[in-house]
Amino acid sequence: xxxxxxxxxxxxxxxxxxxxxxxxxxxxxxxxxxxxxxxxxxxxxxxxxxxxxxxxxxxxxxxxxxxxxxxxxxxxxxxxxxxxxxxxxxxxxxxxxxxxxxxxxxxxxxxxxxxxxxxxxxxxxxxxxxxxxxxxxxxxxxxxxxxxxxxxxxxxxxx
Amino acid sequence: xxxxxxxxxxxxxxxxxxxxxxxxxxxxxxxxxxxxxxxxxxxxxxxxxxxxxxxxxxxxxxxxxxxxxxxxxxxxxxxxxxxxxxxxxxxxxxxxxxxxxxxxxxxxxxxxxxxxxxxxxxxxxxxxxxxxxxxxxxxxxxxxxxxxxxxxxxxxxxxxxxxxxxxxxxxxxxxxxxxxxxxxxxxxxxxxxxxxxxxxxxxxxxxxxxxxxxxxxxxxxxxxxxxxxxxxxxxxxxxxxxxxxxxxxxxxxxxxxxxxxxxxxxxxxxxxx
Numbered sequence: 001x002x003x004x005x006x007x008x009x010x011x012x013x014x015x016x017x018x019x020x021x022x023x024x025x026x027x028x029x030x031x032x033x034x035x036x037x038x039x040x041x042x043x044x045x046x047x048x049x050x051x052x053x054x055x056x057x058x059x060x061x062x063x064x065x066x067x068x069x070x071x072x073x074x075x076x077x078x079x080x081x082x083x084x085x086x087x088x089x090x091x092x093x094x095x096x097x098x099x100x101x102x103x104x105x106x107x108x109x110x111x112x113x114x115x116x117x118x119x120x121x122x123x124x125x126x127x128x129x130x131x132x133x134x135x136x137x138x139x140x141x142x143x144x145x146x147x148x149x150x151x152x153x154x155x156x157x158x159x
Numbered sequence: 160x161x162x163x164x165x166x167x168x169x170x171x172x173x174x175x176x177x178x179x180x181x182x183x184x185x186x187x188x189x190x191x192x193x194x195x196x197x198x199x200x201x202x203x204x205x206x207x208x209x210x211x212x213x214x215x216x217x218x219x220x221x222x223x224x225x226x227x228x229x230x231x232x233x234x235x236x237x238x239x240x241x242x243x244x245x246x247x248x249x250x251x252x253x254x255x256x257x258x259x260x261x262x263x264x265x266x267x268x269x270x271x272x273x274x275x276x277x278x279x280x281x282x283x284x285x286x287x288x289x290x291x292x293x294x295x296x297x298x299x300x301x302x303x304x305x306x307x308x309x310x311x312x313x314x315x316x317x318x319x320x321x322x323x324x325x326x327x328x329x330x331x332x333x334x335x336x337x338x339x340x341x342x343x344x345x346x347x348x349x350x351x352x353x354x355x356x357x358x359x360x361x362x363x364x365x366x367x368x369x370x371x372x373x374x375x376x377x378x379x380x381x382x383x384x385x386x387x388x389x390x391x392x393x394x395x396x397x398x399x400x401x402x403x404x405x406x407x408x409x410x411x412x413x414x415x416x417x418x419x420x421x422x423x424x425x426x427x428x429x430x431x432x
Contacts, residue, residue: 021162133258
């Protein structure tokens with residue numbers, strides 16, 4: 001079966017890869033582009049560990065085909081820190097101990113960043129509903145919610 | 160698997176009609192990719208309809224209703240203030256499907272064509288008397304949304320046919336709609352029962368109503384007896400009791416809710432979240 005040539009922008013860089021039309025964007029990111037920050041948890045869109053944004057919209061990369069990324073702009077966890085400087089969300093996750101095993105963390109950070117871009121001052125309820133599709137089996141979520149609130153407050157001050 | 164990106168619905172229909180094996184249309188992919196991964200459906204031809212102009216548009220119709228493109232994701236419905244003001248029940252039903260991530264991709268048309276009896280996006284459309292434009296090898300026809308699902312995972316669409324848009328009628332004066340579902344959790348679950356009501360009022364009385372129920376029969380069902388139970392009333396206690404009784408009677412086929420936990424998973428194409 002012939003592979004399809006895909007040109008896309010990932011974390012600001014124009015990128016190309018060859019993929020089978022059945023391959024998911026998640027597999028293309030991890031196996032073709034060596035961007036292994038997005039994780040495969042369930043593979044069926046339930047856990048959010050593979051969260052990335054496509055043209056600014058939060059999606060599960062396991063539910064997107066690699067060929068659908070043609071001409072799109074993809075942002076992953078690898079593009080979050082700017083030149084070695086952690087994003088406020090990343091820093092606040094460390095300070096609040098909002099992670100243990102860490103497998104859900106890249107997806108939650110990408111999802112939280114996407115929330116704060118449209119809603120810089122979300123309520124606790126809004127944060128919990130927005131992140132309802134990101135499962136974490138370690139933290140019990142409270143520390144994650146507090147870290148997102150702290151990062152939002154910090155980002156509002158510096159905005 | 161061959162991947163197609165037609166630029167018109169007619170071309171999409173032609174590819175599908177001429178395909179020999181298993182064909183699937185791809186819009187949001189939140190069902191198709193899950194089925195692909197699980198090995199339930201392995202299409203020989205996958206037809207991505209997102210390259211067709213206008214599929215992401217939400218437009219006012221000349222009559223004052225709304226035309227919703229087949230690739231409009233749930234998140235875009237919720238962010239459309241005018242549509243949400245006209246048809247809050249339709250929008251809220253779709254917004255209950257899955258997580259934020261799923262909302263970024265999942266579409267009303269996909270929710271309809273997946274054929275789940277528990278589809279949260281469908282009762283609101285049925286209550287609203289929504290129509291779909293079906294394009295196929297024999298031309299284009301308008302079909303009521305209520306006539307699309309024929310059973311779990313099954314639709315009345317023939318080989319080569321696909322939906323090109325959903326049309327909501329004008330809301331009109333003194334009208335409103337709502338969708339509520341019962342689930343054991345507060346979020347991210349499949350309806351045990353879903354109920355959509357669309358009605359108009361005259362003074363303090365209900366002039367007309369349409370009531371649709373989900374997850375209690377092989378398809379989403381319109382329940383005219385439930386509508387007539389409240390029409391003409393002020394929605395007093397007696398009317399609410401008649402409404403509840405009519406709703407219960409419509410589902411007394413002996414089967415409990417089709418998406419109750421013990422039977423969950425029996426649909427080959429249940430929504431992913």
